[in-house]
Amino acid sequence: MMKQMGKKILLISAILITLGFVKPAHAANCSFGKETAELQTLKSGEDTDKELTLRKNILYGILDCLSTSTEKLKSNYDSLPFVQAAQNLRTRFLDEIKGNNFFYAEKRKELNAANLGDTKSIAKELLTWKRNHENNLLAASYFTLWAGSQDFLKRAEDRLAQIGGLNLKQNDQNNLGKAKDSLSLSKSLNTSAQESFERLVPPNDSLALIKQSLEKMYDSYRYFIKISESQ
Numbered sequence: 061m062m063k064q065m066g067k068k069i070l071l072i073s074a075i076l077i078t079l080g081f082v083k084p085a086h087a088a089n090c091s092f093g094k095e096t097a098e099l100q101t102l103k104s105g106e107d108t109d110k111e112l113t114l115r116k117n118i119l120y121g122i123l124d125c126l127s128t129s130t131e132k133l134k135s136n137y138d139s140l141p142f143v144q145a146a147q148n149l150r151t152r153f154l155d156e157i158k159g160n161n162f163f164y165a166e167k168r169k170e171l172n173a174a175n176l177g178d179t180k181s182i183a184k185e186l187l188t189w190k191r192n193h194e195n196n197l198l199a200a201s202y203f204t205l206w207a208g209s210q211d212f213l214k215r216a217e218d219r220l221a222q223i224g225g226l227n228l229k230q231n232d233q234n235n236l237g238k239a240k241d242s243l244s245l246s247k248s249l250n251t252s253a254q255e256s257f258e259r260l261v262p263p264n265d266s267l268a269l270i271k272q273s274l275e276k277m278y279d280s281y282r283y284f285i286k287i288s289e290s291q
Contacts, residue, residue: 090125092118115179127164136204143207149257153200198263232287239283246276
């Protein structure tokens with residue numbers, strides 16, 4: 061039993077470390093510095109064919125980058141644990157991801173037959189779209205972290221109930237009380253995180269609540285291990 065709890069606490073530790081350096085699943089490392097620099101060397105009207113080719117290549121690359129990122133995020137949703145109380149959020153975020161993918165596909169179709177003026181219009185549309193939807197995608201990414209942590213919370217509740225039925229020494233009862241308090245805070249923060257997604261608060265506020273909830277859950281598991289070690 062203690063070995064199993066040790067594995068759980070290591071997993072939670074790994075999640076907390078990851079959260080400290082979290083990068084959204086939809087974020088991408090796409091650089092087009094070379095092509096952009098080459099485009100900037102062209103004088104207006106100097107070589108319109110070359111300018112069109114460069115602009116198209118940059119936009120194709122951006123669309124590929126964005127599509128790959130959102131498809132990766134969608135695949136995360138395909139394997140997301142079922143959380144009955146949050147199915148409306150899952151559906152909302154999944155619709156957001158699909159909407160982004162559809163938009164990217166449509167812009168690619170337009171780009172195929174675009175002239176020079178069209179490429180400039182498409183670039184502006186992509187920028188506007190990104191500004192309007194980046195927070196929604198960020199929240200969708202953080203939601204996967206929240207949903208993935210629900211099993212840890214349920215297992216901690218089960219373990220608390222199990223230990224609570226034992227005949228414990230005074231010191232162990234004290235540690236059980238601390239574990240109960242930590243878990244209660246973890247559950248409260250977990251609920252606040254879910255509600256923050258529903259209220260559409262800034263995504264990083266939701267992430268902060270998820271991290272705090274996991275930290276309190278981590279504390280409760282530490283107390284469980286102390287109790288197990290004294291048995």
